[in-house]
């Protein structure tokens with residue numbers, strides 16, 4: 001008998017998002033719409049390879065020095081230093097003080113995972129570490145932190161009544177959380193709600209995090225998608241760092257450079273200012289190197305080379321900034337369009353939230369029955385929590401979507 005049997009290996013449930021994508025692929029209806037996956041689509045519903053990425057790829061191809069060698073364990077140096085500057089700012093004191101330790105990772109997911117592994121191994125105290133994640137959040141946070149040995153708790157985030165941020169309950173929960181908990185904060189364009197704290201609210205969050213000595217862990221998968229401006233979208237992370245917190249950041253280039261499948265990301269650990277800060281950053285780096293070596297040995301090179309080319313060249317960088325504005329501008333336009341069309345129709349509900357939410361997603365507040373009906377009757381696919389990826393809508397399918405939502409909301413109030 002083998003070591004592994006049907007009795008010892010239970011069936012795990014399929015990842016709900018990937019199941020949804022499979023169901024969409026298998027649906028042969030001509031008007032089907034995919035609002036599940038968080039990936040940008042152009043006006044024709046097609047993936048958009050950013051023209052700046054094509055230019056960077058041409059440069060790589062034409063460069064006689066290009067090769068397919070392994071990268072160092074930490075990743076590509078030119079990519080990492082530019083990624084740091086992009087997130088922390090070119091005048092970052094933390095970078096000047098040498099107290100930032102950065103690793104190239106397998107996109108944002110790999111960065112969250114590397115951070116979780118490090119914290120679970122090295123957090124002080126011999127109790128199991130506790131992490132607080134927003135309710136709701138990107139579902140993979142649950143899996144990553146459970147698998148790396150955390151007690152996973154939720155803090156309130158979304159208010160179903162106001163369809164906005166439930167900041168009072170969020171702060172109250174963080175106030176009563178065990179001292180020194182890890183708190184996951186999405187830097188901008190919150191997934192799935194599209195609701196970000198205002199600067200005033202971020203300041204209040206900082207106060208509670210400081211009071212309870214929590215460890216802020218920023219997950220920044222959408223820099224540039226909230227406002228269209230890379231600097232503005234990094235405000236919250238930078239504010240925490242300026243306030244002298246130690247923290248870490250998971251950074252992804254999947255969305256803002258459209259490099260989804262190339263898996264380009266970075267993990268940054270920022271030590272608090274102090275006389276031993278740069279020595280500590282170096283030590284943390286030495287431990288991360290062991291973990292990275294055991295997990296992936298060294299990160300994938302191609303996507304990082306593309307990102308590095310864009311980030312380190314002034315002309316390509318400004319082209320990228322304009323292309324980011326095209327993407328975020330299209331999403332804002334679509335939100336506005338859905339809102340006004342539903343209002344004109346008199347579709348039951350208050351649709352103001354559509355234009356205040358930001359980024360790739362909109363959290364519709366539709367019920368499970370309504371979501372199921374949209375899938376079964378209208379072949380429109382969205383996640384079970386009522387999140388839609390706004391990028392899946394375009395002038396070619398918007399009317400069909402509006403007809404469907406109007407029909408379902410009247411039939412199943």
Ligand code: PMP
Nearest residue numbers: 107108109138191219221252254
């Ligand atoms: N964090 C959040 C909040 C996300 O929404 C995503 C992408 N869905 C990620 C991290 C990681 O994405 P990736 O691994 O593709 O960079």
